[in-house]
């Protein structure tokens with residue numbers, strides 16, 4: 297520990313010395329912060345750890361996932377663990393994909409000024425403005441394809457001058473596209489029928505019969521997919 | 528008048544002139560704008576009265592419905608013998624409200640059925656002219 | 660085939676697909692293909708009119724950048740509101756290096772806009788680049804007997820700097836109609852407002868305005884109104900639906916001007932509005948004296 301190289305960062309305005317070469321999340325924990333909210337998967341998938349920062353001498357705000365981005369000397373940062381953006385409610389099977397359905401549920405789409413601020417904020421490198429624009433013209437396929445990597449961190453919506461709820465409208469578009477336009481994938485069909493036939497019943501029954509200690513042992517001994525391995 | 532402070536009486540006219548880039552004293556009240564405006568029946572002040580009230584720095588103009596009824600058709604603009612662009616004055620008056628988030632169209636209150644009938648072009652235009 | 664960069668606009672991809680398909684057919688027939696920009700965004704539909712509000716011009720400038728990236732200097736629009744918004748922004752930003760600079764600095768992920776792109780409406784391209792004679796030669800099916808009220812509305816004519824023709828006495832659309840063999844009937848409301856975006860929160864108002872436009876066309880003896888804007892088209896059709904009981908109102912067809920040209924060029928009637936096909940048929944029968952009404 298003593299040989300570890302250290303550097304200074306600022307968390308919500310207060311200076312801390314943290315180790316070099318760790319993620320923002322690790323640095324914050326090192327500095328004594330405990331994540332009650334604002335952390336989930338710790339692997340860049342859940343979108344809970346949205347972070348805003350500025351680097352010394354730079355005019356731009358930058359955006360990142362705390363669990364993915366490395367801390368840098370002189371970073372001034374804060375977390376934005378939650379974006380207030382209530383979802384529209386709908387019954388998927390009752391929607392008509394031919395109408396301007398996204399606009400009906402998220403009319404603020406029509407306020408987009410094409411400033412591209414959302415795209416600049418996205419830690420997933422998504423062309424967010426382009427999917428909002430595709431949503432405006434009712435192109436479900438394009439919205440689905442462009443927004444596929446969205447992890448709903450909400451940073452785009454926090455930045456948007458038009459108050460658009462990007463991730464929610466994109467999710468709605470993907471669901472609608474999946475149900476109404478895209479072909480049902482074969483592997484999903486196979487899997488669904490396997491499940492219906494009950495291929496996992498035996499294992500599930502065994503688990504149900506275990507007591508707590510046995511369950512804990514099983515959990516500790518579980519095989520974890522290796523990092524970065526294609527499944 | 529219950530509204531956020533959009534502008535004070537001291538700088539009302541100056542602010543409108545600044546936002547619109549128009550000189551309200553260029554107008555000599557010929558009434559051409561009002562004669563050609565397609566929507567005067569719906570306005571509580573005629574376009575020519577709007578500019579007259581600006582000359583007089585009458586801040587109650589902010590409560591007039593004229594700016595919201597104006598459709599930016601520019602009939603007034605092409606016909607004004609003095610080259611005044613009244614549509615820009617209407618826009619400046621709208622902006623004084625919209626920049627304080629005093630929207631004239633409430634997106635939250637629009638029903639899905641209403642929106643379903645409208646082409647995008649109508650929504651984009653309306654939100655740009657009537658929400659801030 | 661020669662091509663020209665083309666900006667469709669949102670409504671042409673959704674509520675006004677007939678406008679686009681007929682225009683594409685017309686231009687293919689004339690040997691100048693409309694090449695849709697690969698990436699484009701909503702033009703903004705209306706021009707922001709305040710001196711300091713550059714934000715609302717970003718959308719249009721971004722589209723101009725796409726044209727510049729193609730090493731082109733001309734962009735054509737069909738929708739008259741798109742045309743107007745793009746053209747006005749181009750005029751303002753092309754002429755003002757200071758504002759251009761501000762916008763370029765803001766849009767620093769795009770290539771810097773040099774201020775060289777000009778925006779045209781399809782009617783201008785037909786008049787100035789194709790020519791009425793060439794158009795006339797490409798229309799084997801005559802629309803003779805059709806009485807067209809050419810409805811311009813606001814955005815093709817105003818302001819003067821963006822007008823595609825004389826603001827008070829435009830003839831460009833009737834010239835196009837004449838080339839296709841149709842008669843255009845002058846009517847006083849050709850440049851009056853349809854009520855435009857007021858349809859969103861003041862539907863009463865747009866219905867009333869549009870009603871007057873249709874009545875004016877009817878009184879002038881027209882049996883079809885030609886439009887160049889999905890919002891005019893929408894508002895006129897809504898008025899027609901709502902007040903169809905008023906004498907004659909339901910009898911007039913409201914179509915895009917490109918649909919008339921496409922019909923004259925022999926586009927598959929199945930891809931054209933049903934009412935227009937019937938009208939053309941009836942008119943042709945009346946012309947040749949085959950009974951008809």
Ligand code: SF4
Nearest residue numbers: 418446447449450452
């Ligand atoms: S699109 Fe928005 S919500 Fe989705 S990942 Fe990007 S910034 Fe986050």
Ligand code: SF4
Nearest residue numbers: 408409411412414456
């Ligand atoms: S930040 Fe909002 S207004 Fe700007 S491009 Fe994105 S969606 Fe449009």
Ligand code: SF4
Nearest residue numbers: 554555557558560607
């Ligand atoms: S037309 Fe021009 S000069 Fe005449 S009243 Fe209107 S603004 Fe004034």
Ligand code: SF4
Nearest residue numbers: 564597598600601603
């Ligand atoms: S721009 Fe507005 S004020 Fe001027 S004529 Fe049109 S509706 Fe009337």
Ligand code: FES
Nearest residue numbers: 336337338343363
């Ligand atoms: S904790 Fe899940 S993305 Fe960072």
